[in-house]
Amino acid sequence: MSIKYIExxxxxxxxxxxxxxxxENAPLEIASTLKGKSVLILPSHGHEDxxxxxxxxxxxxxxxxxxxxxxxxxxxxxxxxxxxxAEIWLxxxxxxxxxxxxxxxxxxSYIYDKLKAKNDDNIxxxxxxxxxxGKTTAVEFKGKVENLDKALDAIxxxxxxx
Amino acid sequence: MKIxxxxxxxxxxxxxxxxxxxxxxxxxxxxxxxDAIKANNCWRELQVLELNILFIRAFHNVKTKNYRGAWNxxxxxxxxxxxxxxxSSEEYLCNPRLAFIADKISKWQSLYPYCxxxxxxxxxxxxxxxxxxxxxxxxxxxxxKKGKVYNGQLCLHxxxxxxxxxxxMVTKPVQKYSVMHDDSTLDFTLLVRLSSFLDxxxxxxxxxxxxxxxxxxxxxxxxxxxxxPCKSGNQFEVCCxxxxxxxxxxxxxxxxxxxPTDTEAxxxxxxxx
Numbered sequence: 043m044s045i046k047y048i049e050x051x052x053x054x055x056x057x058x059x060x061x062x063x064x065x066e067n068a069p070l071e072i073a074s075t076l077k078g079k080s081v082l083i084l085p086s087h088g089h090e091d092x093x094x095x096x097x098x099x100x101x102x103x104x105x106x107x108x109x110x111x112x113x114x115x116x117x118x119x120x121x122x123x124x125x126x127x128a129e130i131w132l133x134x135x136x137x138x139x140x141x142x143x144x145x146x147x148x149x150x151s152y153i154y155d156k157l158k159a160k161n162d163d164n165i166x167x168x169x170x171x172x173x174x175x176g177k178t179t180a181v182e183f184k185g186k187v188e189n190l191d192k193a194l195d196a197i198x199x200x201x202x203x204x
Numbered sequence: 205m206k207i208x209x210x211x212x213x214x215x216x217x218x219x220x221x222x223x224x225x226x227x228x229x230x231x232x233x234x235x236x237x238x239d240a241i242k243a244n245n246c247w248r249e250l251q252v253l254e255l256n257i258l259f260i261r262a263f264h265n266v267k268t269k270n271y272r273g274a275w276n277x278x279x280x281x282x283x284x285x286x287x288x289x290x291x292s293s294e295e296y297l298c299n300p301r302l303a304f305i306a307d308k309i310s311k312w313q314s315l316y317p318y319c320x321x322x323x324x325x326x327x328x329x330x331x332x333x334x335x336x337x338x339x340x341x342x343x344x345x346x347x348x349k350k351g352k353v354y355n356g357q358l359c360l361h362x363x364x365x366x367x368x369x370x371x372x373m374v375t376k377p378v379q380k381y382s383v384m385h386d387d388s389t390l391d392f393t394l395l396v397r398l399s400s401f402l403d404x405x406x407x408x409x410x411x412x413x414x415x416x417x418x419x420x421x422x423x424x425x426x427x428x429x430x431x432x433p434c435k436s437g438n439q440f441e442v443c444c445x446x447x448x449x450x451x452x453x454x455x456x457x458x459x460x461x462x463x464p465t466d467t468e469a470x471x472x473x474x475x476x477x
Contacts, residue, residue, distance in 0.1 A: 075343070092327060098342060099350070117341035122328040124363075127374035164376070 050185030052192055057170050057178040059136060069116045080141040081111040084134040086123070086168070091115065094131040095124040103156060107148045109141060130159055130187070132167040139173045139200060146194045153187065161188035169193060171200040210404050212264045215257045224253065231356040243356030248292060252302060255284045259305050262312070263405035271392050272383065275316060279380040281309050291353045304406060311411055313380075315394040315455070320384045321377035329365025334358070397471055398457055408460030416454035418472065420447055425474050433474060 064084075065076050076082060081104060086094055097113065104111040113120060125131050130153065137145050153159045165187050170180040179200045183193035207219050214220075231246035258277045265274035285306050289297060297303065331340040335357050338346035348359040373384065402409060423433055423440070432443035433452045444450040452473075 095328065098340065101342065102345075113342040115342065117343055120330075120342050122331075123369075124324070124326050124328060127323050127372065127376050127378065129376065 050189065051182060052185065053180075053182040054196060055180050055182075057180040059170060059178050059180075060172055060176055061136065061138065062176070064114060064136065068114065069119070072112070072114075072116050076112055076114070079110050079112045080138045081109055081145060082136050083111065083113045084136060085114065086131070086134045091119055092121050092123045094133050095122045096131075097122065097133055099156075100133065100152065103152045104145075104148060107151070109145055109148055127164075129164040129166060130157060132165060134168040134170070136170040136172060136178070137197070139171050142171055142197055142200070146198055150190075150194065153190070159187045161186065163187045165190060167193065169197045171197050173200060209253075209256045209260065210406060212260055215260050220253070220257070224250065227253070235355045235357075238355075240355045244291065244353050247353050247356045247358070248288060248296075251284055251288050255281055255288065255305060256301065258284070259309075260405045263399070263402075266312070266395050266399045267402075269392070269396075271316070271395060272387055274395075275313070275318070275383065276381045278309055278313055281305065282313075282380075285309065287351065287353075287358060290351050291358075301406070312395075314411075314413075315398060317390045317392065318383050318385055319375055321374055321380070321382045322384055323372050323374045323377050323379065323382060324368060325370040325372060327367040327369060328363045329367075331361040331363055334360040334362050391473070393471065393473060394455060401457070401459060401463060401467075410458045412456045412458065414454050414456065415451045416470075417449040417451045420445065420450055422472065423450055423474050 061079075061082070064082060065073055068076055083093065083097055083101060085092055093113065093115065101111055101113055115121075123131075132149075132153075153165070159165065164185065166184040168180060168182045170178050172178045179197075181193050181196045183190065207217065207223065208214060209220075227246050227250050231243050231250070234240075234242035234246060258281050262274040262277035262281065265271070265277065285302075288302070289306075297306070332338060333340060333346045333348050335348050335354055336346050338344075338348075340346070340361060348354055350359055350361050352359050398409065398411075423445075426433060426440050428439070428441040428445065430440050432438050432440045432445075433450055434444050435453055436443050
């Protein structure tokens with residue numbers, strides 16, 4: 043019996059998403075609450091309305107640690123996707139560059155301390171950083187937790203560019 | 205009331221049921237009186253008792269070659285321990301029996317040959333709190349945190365309006381019980397070997413994963429097109445067949461008691477292949 047192991051994915055690309063555009067296109071009932079947030083959690087896995095299981099735990103952890111975060115869905119529209127395997131499907135995040143250093147620390151703490159991730163666990167995430175000039179760069183990472191620093195270092199470097 | 209829990213026979217003694225009834229009654233009474241600390245303590249003691257019983261059953265099942273049964277019980281042990289851990293002080297977790305079980309669950313699991321599981325993918329409409337029935341939404345929470353104990357009750361989130369999307373085959377499952385193998389086709393030598401030296405579930409032992417080299421002549425039972433014994437995933441023919449020695453995964457068992465002098469030092473898995 044042979045098993046095909048998925049190799050690591052690490053992509054960096056520019057994105058045309060921005061906080062301003064997201065708020066403008068948001069459902070009316072949440073548009074005002076999204077303003078002023080440092081981080082927004084966006085739908086994942088190619089869906090427009092679905093978030094990974096555990097997203098609300100991530101949301102609470104970020105807010106409890108001083109990072110003002112919200113989910114880009116109204117309470118009625120929010121749905122979760124429970125996926126196969128014990129992989130950590132963290133989700134898609136757009137982050138204001140000014141908060142990136144603190145965000146990296148809190149996210150690391152969430153992954154290692156709260157989720158108790160081990161180095162050989164698989165993790166999938168997409169971090170998008172919008173700098174002060176409105177340029178957004180996206181980092182996609184799928185791989186072992188032990189290599190997660192690649193993604194965190196990359197988004198830290200974008201915040202340094204300001 | 206004090207009991208000794210060591211063997212499967214101990215777990216079946218009437219005193220065990222009496223203690224469970226007593227703790228449940230105490231928990232209910234404390235919860236009704238608003239004594240949350242006492243109710244939570246009773247919950248914890250009940251969980252620790254259940255954990256001990258399941259761990260003993262798992263050990264017994266390994267000994268009697270019911271490996272799947274033991275696997276499922278070890279998973280239940282893992283879950284119960286995680287709830288105890290998240291609701292206990294570090295001092296409480298240092299209890300030697302509890303620390304022993306926590307240490308051994310994953311070590312027993314690591315000796316299993318299972319590597320393929322099925323895992324469902326589904327969409328969840330919404331969750332409710334198992335304590336107060338509050339509908340959990342992004343901007344609406346109740347006072348209870350998932351995984352924490354309140355007045356003797358564990359808070360869990362109950363999923364509603366589930367839509368099944370797919371079933372996948374995975375190597376690291378959320379639900380470990382979803383094994384896809386037929387046990388009769390698998391090699392449980394490591395479990396047989398370890399359990400043969402242990403008289404009860406709480407005898408001291410440990411393990412150390414490493415590799416050990418053997419001359420290639422000893423792998424005559426491995427066919428050219430078979431997977432290489434070094435576990436690279438490649439065919440033996442293109443991997444280690446041309447080498448003088450083959451390094452294969454090896455586990456050392458360490459026991460707290462002395463073993464009989466005639467004990468075979470090393471078991472080589474390919475001699476009889």
